[in-house]
Amino acid sequence: MTGADSIVKCLEAEGVDVVFGYPGVAICPFYNAILNSGIETVLIRTEQNAAHAASGLARVTGKVGVCAVTSGPGATNVITGIATAFADSIPIVVITGQVNSELLGSDVFQEADITGAVESFVKYSYLVRDADDIPRIFKEAFHLASTGRKGPVLIDVPIDIQNAPTSKFKYPESINMRTYKPTVKGHAVQIQKAVKALNHAKRPIICAGGGVLLADACGVLRELSERYSIPAVHTMMGKGALPSEYKLNYGMVGNNGKPYANRAMNEADVLIMIGARVADRAISQPDIIFDNKTLIHIDVDPAEIGKNAQATIPIVGDALSILTEMLESEITCSTSDWVDTLEEYRNTMAVVRHPNPAYVDPGEFIRRLTDSMEDTAVYVADVGQNQIWSCAYAIVRDGRFLTSGGMGTMGYSIPAAMGAKYACPDTQVVAVCGDGSFQMSMMELATMRQHGIQGKIVVMSNGYLGMVREYQHYTYKDNYSVVDLSGSPDLSKISEAYGFKYLRLENMKDCDAVIKDFLSTDESVLLELIIDPMDLVK
């Protein structure tokens, strides 16, 4: 048995079904050993997307996603995917091949100091120096990735370590990490303080972040909101934590959110922030917003509390555990006047778009598409104007809404949707991107075809890097610089070349029929929407 066999056995012990990756010499012992296991492999077309695919899988299954790439450029290419997962706290394990350990540091062919390079984007990284350490390191890596504040862990394995003989394989049953013990249970006194604050609240509001989904706490959050009529808003990463149509869900906050959601948060007297970082796109002026209100900040990462806002009642721990405990106390707050006020805001402050009838209205299209999708569907939004429209108009019921929120990585949607679809073949999965982001990841259409992964991709074509164009419209008075996407390929031919069915929608006339076609076909399908190049999200 070799180090490579040992790695495969570790993955089996962790219940890994699939590894996304791209081989090279330095990871070949691993890709040779995996042939003897039941673990599937998916050859992605560029390494960055291996991490995105693992991220998509992780987000829909709650398991740790795994990818494996080679040393040097393979490893450096995967960094953007790792940084994307880190920013959104997505649990993945990235295995990188490395040059012979005796040659480390001598700049040999395809050597890159990947543990050094990813230092600020990983929860932790390992450079394996002894094949006998592999079981312990993998056990720790999966534990680190999936507990506390989740995130990516990288394991760099030199080729000689993969080839080295190892002693009999024994996977550790327990973790013995002296320095890592994340807090799960919230402090009882703090939880009681939060309950007391809610008892006195007249205008309470919940702000749900991505941490609610990561902690699998959507059910208890809904229970808390519904039982005591506490209205809720959410961040971009928190979209889907509560169903879009749930009556007390007032939508997304932030500079791209709903005006009435922001107003609701501003006017609240008690704000329960759960699994949210209070980052700049959600809350641009925390000092003003948190003035004159009680902020109950629940987060599994103590460093997030007090980073961007000073909490009145900080509670460190797992959202599921804390919310469950909060529900054990009777809360007596009466919110009917407050809810009436918010309803009025919702009715009077709705954003009215004035779409150009010659083109597809992206907002209305997304609303109708998601309304027709299955309740459990997974919607993967890319980055750009399409992301803002998706956040504003996508209806999420019991399914999921995935996007790259923290890092804002273009090209995320197609590989992430691929990972999600691979993990849940019976779930409807749709990726929605722009013509810019599509071209960053369109090589993965081949991966889908090769591995029989059904792709449903919506491309919003406007011939521009729309979000940047919009910024240049406002900031540089239409002095456009390097945002024209002329030269883009004919997507009908791209679809044909990759064996995708091609659908096209040029205006809203045939919208419903095309959506029906798009959702009902069992083939992989690409739907191109023709969007007004001058359309704006604001």
Add this chain to the structure above:
Amino acid sequence: MQRKVFQLLVDNTSGVLSRIAGLFSRRGYNIESITAGVTADPRYTRITIVTSGDDEILDQIEKQVFKLIDVRDIKVLEPGNSVYRELALIKIRVSADRRQEIIALAETDNFRAKIIDVCKEALIVELTGNQDKIDTFIGLLDGYEILELARTGLAGLGRGIENVTYLP
């Protein structure tokens, strides 16, 4: 802005110092000095970091450092309840006829420094103490040329046994 001395116990693994230093540089925290050395238990390294910032930054430093997987323990060494020492080696250009002036200054009770190397044109003073004492001594060398100066940065321990972290 206030100054704070943090004492860390970390796993004695390769790369741990770079992880800590990297955290300070990428988040824009100050490091005035950092010292590291293995503890009585070779599995651990003790690190003393002198840093400065406002209350919020110092709070973040403590939390972000503690979040690093390798960090077992972090505490603040409060001035009233801790001892700090730094070692400085100072090479001073001095001719034989003025050598006694330096030796006399170094050996006063205020400094209790040692002369650890003497050559025809220079000598090396070894001085131990808190940072103020070393700064004061250097200040008194006005008029002499300091050829080379090596300071270790602060090492510190809390007084008494109440705050000792017992390692498993």
